[in-house]
Amino acid sequence: MTSIRLKVLREGLEDYAYFVLLDKLGDQTYLDQEVSRLATSWWKCDDNPEHLYQVRAALAKRIMEKQSSHGGETRITR
Numbered sequence: 001m002t003s004i005r006l007k008v009l010r011e012g013l014e015d016y017a018y019f020v021l022l023d024k025l026g027d028q029t030y031l032d033q034e035v036s037r038l039a040t041s042w043w044k045c046d047d048n049p050e051h052l053y054q055v056r057a058a059l060a061k062r063i064m065e066k067q068s069s070h071g072g073e074t075r076i077t078r
Contacts, residue, residue, distance in 0.1 A: 018059045025066040034058055 022031040034055050039045045046052070 015056070018056070018063060021063050022059065022066070025063065025070065027062060027066060030062055031059070034062075 019031060019035075022028065037046070038051060038055055
């Protein structure tokens with residue numbers, strides 16, 4: 001049986017991985033633009049899950065485009 005808490009934690013970690021990858025690919029401006037579609041401040045966030053999934057899809061697409069143009073993968077390292 002899966003835990004809702006673990007699912008949410010995993011999704012948060014995946015979001016963070018997208019943020020790190022876009023930053024390493026030099027696309028912080030795009031990342032900021034997309035995130036601001038969901039959260040205009042610490043106190044004001046869009047609570048529509050469909051909007052969250054749209055932003056996630058846009059970030060994933062951008063990562064794939066950037067990786068293709070850089071000739072390969074970008075890995076997260078410590």
